Amino acid sequence: MVGETVENKQIIFKGYIQGTPKETDMELRVGKKMKMEAPKGSGSFLVKNLYLSCDPYMRGRMRDFHGSYIPPFLPGSVIEGFGVSKVINSDNPNLKPGDIVSGFTGWEEYTLIHKPEQLRKVEPDNMPLSYFIGLLGMPGFTAYVGFYEVCAPKKNEYVFVSAASGAVGQLVGQLAKLHGCYVVGSAGSSQKVDLLKHKLGFDEAFNYKEEPDLDAALKRYFPQGIDIYFENVGGSMLEAVLVNMRIHGRIAVCGMVSQQGMSDEKGIKNLFNLISKRVRMQGFLQHDYLHLFPSFLEKVGGLYKEGKITYLEDINEGLESGPSAFAGLFSGKNIGKQVICVAHE
Amino acid sequence: MVGETVENKQIIFKGYIQGTPKETDMELRVGKKMKMEAPKGSGSFLVKNLYLSCDPYMRGRMRDFHGSYIPPFLPGSVIEGFGVSKVINSDNPNLKPGDIVSGFTGWEEYTLIHKPEQLRKVEPDNMPLSYFIGLLGMPGFTAYVGFYEVCAPKKNEYVFVSAASGAVGQLVGQLAKLHGCYVVGSAGSSQKVDLLKHKLGFDEAFNYKEEPDLDAALKRYFPQGIDIYFENVGGSMLEAVLVNMRIHGRIAVCGMVSQQGMSDEKGIKNLFNLISKRVRMQGFLQHDYLHLFPSFLEKVGGLYKEGKITYLEDINEGLESGPSAFAGLFSGKNIGKQVICVAHE
Incomplete structure (x- = not known):
């Protein structure tokens, strides 16, 4: 196959959006013919994309908003995101055909990687390859640094x-x-609540859509209050949590990023509780903690192999399923980590 | 005077309020006759109040809101607050007549202190007595712990x-x-701006009332962005600051407490900047840091005596000026720390 010329299927970002992403904001295109070769002297390498990651932060890249830590997508260009890929041809001395890499790639069948530093080689070690964009990738690492580094948890605390x-x-x-x-966890369907309680080992879980009064719901599950809130959603849930924080509580702010640049953003009330409860509210991004990545892989990979943790994935088959899988994130259609399988190997 | 019976003038809290405190929310009352004596065996002591402190947090005590770190005032009772007082008679072994104490007392001429732990003896050491409710009291200590402990400042940062x-x-x-x-500081009049620049040594200052676009004002004064925001006001200023924070910035949340329990509270937008800039927003109360009080007194008292810092006070004469002085806080009438002088000694 190396040296051949193929048609490369791609998912194209059509143009800047407002509001929630829709399937029609992206389209499948059969790209230009592409030579299956990394040009000599370029240091680049050619990969076959196997699994692509649908992540909420990508919504921020669909707006014409340049104030963020990552620039917007370019209209008319291939969507970019985390993926797990196999090296097909390499002009890079650190990689050889057959190597598995994880990092930034394109939503397409094949990608010529010009910035090798955007991906790292992974050792599958009998774990599912898709885990390297989930449990053992950016989302898992976000959970790891957010919980241990930002939340500074203590035994017996209420989370x-x-x-x-x-x-x-x-x-x-x-x-x-x-x-x-x-x-205690919140989610948006009874099926998810059931998984939280019976498969993921949460002490309690509730469906926020069935709670007309989130403050009352939190008081029911946390009569003593909340020490740690891992914030993934913003809005009225954050407002209700602020009222229920305990003294010296901590809020790790991880979500809300999908709201940036939205003109109809709703303000957050109840922030005065930060003072009366002396709460630390800390925004973070996993890429500030990359020095901890090796210990993360060792710890979380180890826990998985010991059977102490499990990881739910929602895998859609085929590159063409990308747009609907991505749009589905924002209505909570996915159950667990949303992955697109482009090819199995 | 000890053993005599006197009429004790008092400022009474009339009843729970909504919105901004008004002078008429309090009233002067000539209290019951009071014996100038600390009852034997009580451990209490009797003080003559010299200086009383008007602090914004007291607004929170004027509402029927019990979710805070300090309970509301009791309608019909004497206002309570920080003061500097002189011991007249003592049944407490640690205090003798003539001692100067600072801490929680009543807005009245004389107070029988039943909870000695609410006040501490102070050594004036040639400093103005009123400073013990300002520069060397709760507000000064709030500035000290908020800046050094919460903001974790570094040289050359933008504050x-x-x-x-x-x-x-x-x-x-x-x-x-x-x-x-x-x-850079913001204040609500050109006179205050002038004091900030020419008496208090700020690099720059601006009158927020003359800035129709706070975001633009902040971009003018901080083209590089803000590392540390010492937050005293909340609202639209906080929203504008959030947009202008630098990566790994810190916000010490000290104000806004006056908004708690308000039904018309406005939500705060732009919180997603906490994530993209990885900002730590930390509420705090000075009383969590009381172990640092001795080093605060030594450091800030020392800086004052060396002439390296100055402190602006706005002193109203007479207990009867209390209600208007307190109400004036919320329209920014005071210039510097608002103090009521009940008696000079």
């Missing part, structure tokens, strides 16, 4: 996780349980 | 202080300058 069955939340809850905390 | 000429802000700005930071 609340929103979007708890999602790519990040499900690991936060399990790490918190292993740490000796009491953990 | 913004709102309500910068107030009891807390004026010291924050001066400590930040001494720490080698670039400091």
Whole structure:
């Protein structure tokens, strides 16, 4: 196959959006013919994309908003995101054909990687390859640094996780349980609530859509208040949590990023509780903690192999399923980490 | 005088309020006859109140809101607050007549103190007595722990202080300058702006009432962004600051407490900047740091005696001036720390 010329199927970002992403904001295109070769002297390498990741932060890249830590997508260009890929041809001395890499790639069948530093080689070690964009990738690492580094948890503390069955939340809850905390999660369907309680080991879980009064719901699950809130959603849930925080509580702010640049953003009330309860509210991004990545892989990979944690994935087959899978994130269609399988190997 | 019976003038809290405190929410009452004596065996002591403190947090005690760190005032009772007082008669072994104490007392001429732990003896050491409810009291200590402990400042950082000429802000700005930071303050009149720039040593200052676009004002004064925001006001200023924070910035949340329990509270937008800029927003109360009080007194008292810091006070004469002085806080009438002088000694 190396040296051949192929048609490369791609998912194209059509143009800047407002509001929630829709399937029609992206389209499948059969790209230009592409030569299956990394040009000599370029240091680049050619990969076949196997699994692509649908992550909420990508919504921020669909707006014409340049104030963020990552620039917007370019209209008419291939969507970019995390993926797990196999090296087909390499002009890079550190990679050879057959190597598995994870990092930034394109939503397409094949990608010529010009910035090798955007991906790292992974050792599958009998774990599912898709885990390297989930449990053992950015979402898992976000959970790991957010919980241990930002939340500074102590045994027996009361922990609340929103979007708890999602790519990040499900690991936060399990790490918190292993740490000796009491953990409650919220999610948007009874099926997810059931998974949280019976498969992921949360102490309690509730469907926020069935709670007309979130404050009352939190008081029911946390009569003593909340020490740690792993914030994935913003809005009225955050407002209700603020009222229920305990003294010296901590809020790790991980979600809300999808709201940036939205003109109809709703303000957050109840922030005065930060003072009366002396709460620390800390925004974070996993890429500030990359020095901890090796210890994360060792710890979380180890816990998985020991059967102490589990990880839910929602895998859609085929590159063409990408747009609907991505749009589905924002209505909570996915159960667990949303993955697109482009090719099995 | 000890053993005599006197009429005790008092300022009474009339009843729970909504909105901004008004002078008429309090009234002067000539209290019951009071014996100038601390009852034997009570451990109490009798003080003559010299200086009383008007602090914004007291507004929170005027509402029927019990979710805070301090309970509401009791309608029909004497207002309580920080004061500097002289011991007249004592049944407490640690205090003798003539001692000067500072801490919680009543808005009245004389107070029988039943909870000795609410006040501490102070050594005036040639400093103005009123400073023990200002520069060397709760507001000064709030500035000290808020700046050094919560903001974790580094030399050359960009610091913004709102309500910068107030009891807390004026010291924050001066400590930040001494720490080698670039400091800008906002205040609500040209006179205050002038004091900030020419008497308190701020690098720059602006009148927020003359800025139709706070975001634009902040971009003018902080083209590089803000590392540290000492937050005293909440609302639209906080929203504008959030947009202008630098990566790994810190917001010490000290104000806004006056908004708690308000039904018409406005939500705060732009919180997603906490994530993209990885900002730590930390509420705090000075009383969590009381172990640092001795080092605070030594450091700030020392800086004052060396002439390295100054402190602006707005002293109203007479207990009867209390209600209008307190109400004036909320329209920014005071210039510097608002004090009521009940008696000079």
